[in-house]
Amino acid sequence: MSRQPPFPFDVRVAPASRAGWRARWFHIIFGHDDAPGRLFDLVLIIAILSSILVAILDTVEDVHVRFDGIFYALEWIFTVAFTFEYVMRLLVVARPRRYALSFFGVIDLLAVLPTYLSLFIAGSQYLLVIRAVRILRIFRVLKMTRYVGEADLLWGTLVRSRRKIFVFISTILTLVLIFGAMMYLVEGPENGFTSIPRAMYWAVVTMTTVGFGDITPHTTLGQMLTSLIMLVGYSIIAVPTGIFAAELAAGIRDARQQATCGQCQMKGHQPDARYCRGCGAPLGGTDVG
Secondary structure, three states: OOOOOOOOOOOOOOEOOOOOHHHHHHHHHHOOOOHHHHHHHHHHHHHHHHHHHHHHHOOOHHHHHHHHHHHHHHHHHHHHHHHHHHHHHHHHEOOHHHHHOOHHHHHHHHHHHHHHHOOOOOOHHHHHHHHHHHHHHHHHHHHHHHHOOOHHHHHHHHHHOHHHHHHHHHHHHHHHHHHHHHHHHHOOHHHOOOOHHHHHHHHHHHHOOOOOOOOOOOOHHHHHHHHHHHHHHHHHOOHHHHHHHHHHHHHHHHHHHOEEOOOOOOOOOOOOOOEOOOOOOEOOOOEEO
């Protein structure tokens, strides 16, 4: 049975040494199987969420005025902590350059870079730039992606269903083009449909049942066509969900069949198995692959 495609943001790292403090810290930072590794992950996730909360609250004017000093101190605490974490990751891996250029390496750098950049951008005319740079701290939420074990399963599901999703999106784009051209012909510029691209924008908004109301049909034929588009939108809105759900169920079934018992390393369990058929250990914490 074939393995699911690897998660594209995953980077396989090796320790810089097999013994010493580097090996120990590599096991803590990149490992998730024992108490120190899980504690490190938990503390890091709490720090990430806290830093994001600070960045969000700092954009609220009233809160910013009252707690500006506290937010500033907390931001530097988080920045120093994430900087230490980034440096430690580079020190304990065998190929620091490879990790630094990987997806998570870039994200780790972006997590600390905005705060340091704000030190070098001075002057009132640059205040808006500083504010925009500081907002980039929100990308710290991407640091948590590496701790979601189901990311491989979700990505494999998307890869397996990519052709069906591509056909579905192509059909939607074709319908948008057809309905947009028809509405441009029926309503015309005098009713707000000034071009086919603008009519296509209206078709997308209508088909997705959002309906901003900035462009509305005025003719009877246009309103009838709008009703048809909305019905089509309701009928197709569940299609990609069904495709993804079916592939996800198949992926979960295959993963369960490939599940390896963490106790006796036995493979080949039934799709609905919850316990190892060899030693009786729970399969919830098994490694898939």
